Amino acid sequence: MKIEQLKQEWFGNVKGDILSGIVVALALIPEAIAFSIIAGVDPMVGLYASFCIAIVIAFVGGRPGMISAATGAMALLMVNLVAEHGLQYLLAATILTGIIQVVFGVCKLAKAMKFVPHSVMIGFVNALAILIFAAQLEHFVGETWIMYALVGLTLAIIYLFPRFTKAIPSTLVAIVVVTAIVIFGNVDIRTVGDMGALTQQLPVFLIPSIPLTLETLMIIFPYSLALAIVGLLESLLTANIVDDMTDTESDKNRESRGQGIANIVTGFFGGMAGCAMIGQSGINVKSGGRGRLSTFVAGAFLMFLIVVLGDLVVQIPMAALAGVMVMVSISTFDWSSVRNIFKVPRTDAFVMVATVIIVVVTNNLALGVFAGVILSAIFFAAKISKVTVTDSLDEAGNKRIYHVVGQLFFASVSDLPKRFNYEDAVESVEIDLLNAHLWDDSAIAALDKIESKFKDANIRVMYTGLNKESMQLKNKIHGISSEY
Amino acid sequence: MFKRILLAVDGSDHSVRAVKYAIELAEKFDGVIETVYVVDENTTKKDVLYAANKLEIEAKRKEKIKPIRNLLEQSNVVFGTHVLHGEPGPCIVQFAEEREVDCVVIGSRGLNQVQSFLLGSVSHKVAKRTACPVLIVK
Numbered sequence: 001m002k003i004e005q006l007k008q009e010w011f012g013n014v015k016g017d018i019l020s021g022i023v024v025a026l027a028l029i030p031e032a033i034a035f036s037i038i039a040g041v042d043p044m045v046g047l048y049a050s051f052c053i054a055i056v057i058a059f060v061g062g063r064p065g066m067i068s069a070a071t072g073a074m075a076l077l078m079v080n081l082v083a084e085h086g087l088q089y090l091l092a093a094t095i096l097t098g099i100i101q102v103v104f105g106v107c108k109l110a111k112a113m114k115f116v117p118h119s120v121m122i123g124f125v126n127a128l129a130i131l132i133f134a135a136q137l138e139h140f141v142g143e144t145w146i147m148y149a150l151v152g153l154t155l156a157i158i159y160l161f162p163r164f165t166k167a168i169p170s171t172l173v174a175i176v177v178v179t180a181i182v183i184f185g186n187v188d189i190r191t192v193g194d195m196g197a198l199t200q201q202l203p204v205f206l207i208p209s210i211p212l213t214l215e216t217l218m219i220i221f222p223y224s225l226a227l228a229i230v231g232l233l234e235s236l237l238t239a240n241i242v243d244d245m246t247d248t249e250s251d252k253n254r255e256s257r258g259q260g261i262a263n264i265v266t267g268f269f270g271g272m273a274g275c276a277m278i279g280q281s282g283i284n285v286k287s288g289g290r291g292r293l294s295t296f297v298a299g300a301f302l303m304f305l306i307v308v309l310g311d312l313v314v315q316i317p318m319a320a321l322a323g324v325m326v327m328v329s330i331s332t333f334d335w336s337s338v339r340n341i342f343k344v345p346r347t348d349a350f351v352m353v354a355t356v357i358i359v360v361v362t363n364n365l366a367l368g369v370f371a372g373v374i375l376s377a378i379f380f381a382a383k384i385s386k387v388t389v390t391d392s393l394d395e396a397g398n399k400r401i402y403h404v405v406g407q408l409f410f411a412s413v414s415d416l417p418k419r420f421n422y423e424d425a426v427e428s429v430e431i432d433l434l435n436a437h438l439w440d441d442s443a444i445a446a447l448d449k450i451e452s453k454f455k456d457a458n459i460r461v462m463y464t465g466l467n468k469e470s471m472q473l474k475n476k477i478h479g480i481s482s483e484y
Numbered sequence: 485m486f487k488r489i490l491l492a493v494d495g496s497d498h499s500v501r502a503v504k505y506a507i508e509l510a511e512k513f514d515g516v517i518e519t520v521y522v523v524d525e526n527t528t529k530k531d532v533l534y535a536a537n538k539l540e541i542e543a544k545r546k547e548k549i550k551p552i553r554n555l556l557e558q559s560n561v562v563f564g565t566h567v568l569h570g571e572p573g574p575c576i577v578q579f580a581e582e583r584e585v586d587c588v589v590i591g592s593r594g595l596n597q598v599q600s601f602l603l604g605s606v607s608h609k610v611a612k613r614t615a616c617p618v619l620i621v622k
Contacts, residue, residue: 118534124532163604238530244541245525245569286571313555336530 009064013290020289021297024067027169027283028054028302029313031328033192033320036134039075039272040082041090042196043313046070047306048203049094049271054299056262062254063239064292065246067280068262069299072132073230073365074273074326081223091208093220093227095267100228101260110252113236119348120235121370122337123355127313127368129333130360136322138187139190146189147319154178154323169283171324177313178320192321193314200310202270204305217393226366228260230273233369235259238276245285279331347379386410387436389419398427405435408443416446422457429454434465444477486513490585491563492520492576494611495548498591502621503555506589508559509619514590515586517556520579521549522572573609580614589617 013042015449028050055069082090103109140147157174182189192198208218239250256278263273282296328344341349351372359368387406394401402420406412421427431450438444451461466474491506491569493531525544530588545567546553556563568575580588592607600608609620616617 114536118536121533237532241529241536244523244528244532247569278529282529286525334530334533 002056008265008291010292013288014293016288017291018297019295020284021285021294022301023287024280024284024289024294025301025305026172028067028069028280028298029305030035030171030175030316030321030324030418031072031277031280032302033313033316034325034328035072035075035339037192037195037271037318037321038072038132039078039090041087041272043192043198044196045087045090045159045270045272046075047198047302048269048444049266049274051204051299051306052203052266052269052271052304053262053274054295054302056265057258058292058296058299060254060261061256061295061411062251062256062260063242065281065284065290065294066235066238066242066255066276067078067237067284067295068259068274068276069280070272070274070288071231071277072325072332073128073234074133074275075123075228076128076131076363077099077226077230077365078223078272081220085219088208089216089220090272090339091206091267091270092210092216093223093267094271094273095208095264096217096220097223097227097231098189098260098263098265098267100224101232102257103230103260104232105253105255105257105260108253110232110236110256113233113252116353116369117348117376118127119344119351120369120376121208121233122334123352123359123372124233124365124369125332125334126337126352127356127359130356131363131365132325132332133329134360135434139318139322139476143189146187150178150187150319151323153181155326158323166286170254171327173314174323175320178323179316182317182319183315187317191314192318194315195318198306198310198314201309201447203271205268207268207469208268210285224366225452228274229369230265230365231259231273236334238278238281241278242285244329245282246290251473265449266267266373279328288477291361295335299465307463347376347383351375360374380453381411386411387412387416391417391421393426394430399430400426401422401430401432403432403435406439407439408446409439410442413446414467417449417453419451422453422459424459426458431464433463433467433470436465437467437469438473440472440473441477444474454463486510486587487515488583488585489515489517489521489585490519490576490583491552491586492572492581492590492606493549493552494521494524494572494591496555496591497619498593500551500555500591501510501554502589502591502619505540505621507555507559507561507578507588510563510587511559515561517561518583518585519549519552519556519565519578520568520576521545522568522570522575524570524572528569549576559622567569568599570604573604573613576606576610577613580616585616587616588614590618592620592622 028164032046032050033043036043053068078090158170161170163172236252239255243250264316267402354375355368355372358371359365384407390400391400391402454461486509487505489510506517531541588605590610595605607620
């Protein structure tokens with residue numbers, strides 16, 4: 001059965017997978033190079049990463065047909081590490097990122113994704129889009145109108161070429177056309193070759209040359225943790241999207257482990273940390289890719305192209321890459337969130353905008369997500385901390401019944417004792433908790449307070465409708481013998 | 485003549501208009517209606533981003549085609565609904581071929597030339613590529 005499934009995942013769709021893999025490889029090259037440049041490393045680092053991650057994830061991933069490689073989200077997180085400590089620390093951080101992700105996967109933390117509300121995820125993709133766009137602006141500094149014209153041409157081809165055919169990725173056509181114009185027109189403009197070296201060889205196994213000290217660990221750990229979280233967040237989001245596009249299920253914990261293993265391998269082969277890519281996975285599925293073979297072919301063909309066409313790749317003008325990145329940021333941004341910003345609940349909009357602002361100010365996607373989750377948790381607590389108290393007098397007129405409705409916990413009970421009338425001319429009160437739930441010792445303390453205040457006024461207190469869990473909590477904390 | 489009618493919908497006003505024509509056609513020829521809603525890549529991305537889980541996505545999509553379902557339920561026509569994934573044009577054409585439908589009814593967004601060049605007209609694509617008659621409702 002297991003063999004049968006494996007066979008299906010690898011060879012269930014050979015023709016479609018090979019073709020789509022080739023398409024993805026072509027579309028991956030410009031992005032892998034551009035993301036390397038964002039991170040501040042040689043183009044080879046991103047290309048090796050894309051090769052290694054795609055190949056490894058094809059075997060160990062939990063979502064067949066999903067494409068993982070060097071990504072913008074991850075590149076943006078490593079900028080400072082590379083600038084301050086260099087490539088070797090980045091490779092070490094990549095390996096540590098992988099280890100953290102494997103631990104997450106083994107601990108089955110994929111479930112924790114549900115604690116990231118969608119307003120934070122929308123803030124995340126919007127912030128990512130803004131940062132990718134902003135990273136392109138430096139390429140325009142000191143450039144002439146030629147740069148703007150070529151970026152414009154790149155974008156025009158990217159968006160209009162699919163009207164004629166969708167068989168070839170339009171980003172590739174744009175890159176080829178613009179590169180040809182620059183080469184044959186002898187246009188003097190910055191190219192990939194000016195940004196770093198490109199070696200036409202397969203990656204080799206290397207142990208990052210860093211001092212194995214606690215200090216090193218302290219330097220790379222914060223980066224690795226951020227990379228691990230952001231990588232899993234984007235990978236699991238992408239997995240959900242691919243699940244929906246293909247109407248199939250995937251193993252999220254296996255995917256988390258797989259992402260980790262892929263990053264460990266990548267780090268040892270001179271590549272930067274990466275994760276799943278929403279855009280490329282979409283291209284893969286649309287081109288007919290469904291199985292593991294498509295991811296494998298994407299990685300293998302990418303490396304083949306670099307080895308064969310390396311001389312041409314270095315001549316790609318930065319204008320063409322910047323154009324591709326502008327397209328990536330436009331398609332990453334969730335435009336409907338801007339259109340609907342006044343229609344969605346105000347707290348949701350606030351969390352989304354706050355997440356974006358925190359990311360853009362700190363340049364750290366992980367911090368934005370963290371802050372967004374905490375903000376949402378606070379808003380959620382505020383929302384459910386509404387407790388209503390209504391009261392009625394019983395027929396005989398000597399007992400008042402209070403109906404408490406809501407969640408009783410630290411955030412909701414501070415004002416609760418004030419909602420009762422202790423100067424009432426009744427013999428006893430009944431506190432009806434049928435529609436209330438006691439969550440913590442603050443809730444118990446508040447009830448105690450109410451009880452003692454009534455006792456001071458010589459009014460007997462009785463509880464009714466306490467649910468089982470709440471009663472257990474009450475007894476555990478106090479063991480008070482109330483009349484039920 | 486039109487025993488099996490494919491009704492392509494996306495929840496928009498144009499597609500709601502198309503429903504009425506499909507119902508009349510089905511009533512006249514005593515046919516059945518197969519409603520098809522195609523979720524494209526961008527919609528998938530948005531739906532996943534905005535929903536907490538699969539159930540929510542499903543509920544949202546049901547909600548989207550609810551006005552169409554309501555109209556069909558009010559009529560006496562036998563109908564089925566299908567949610568497909570992919571590019572709308574090719575998906576509708578493929579479904580039409582597989583189910584051997586006799587007619588496709590589809591709403592037109594009424595794009596002008598520039599818009600249809602940029603966005604691509606689904607109804608035109610379907611009209612061009614299906615073997616059966618296509619009713620484009622404006």
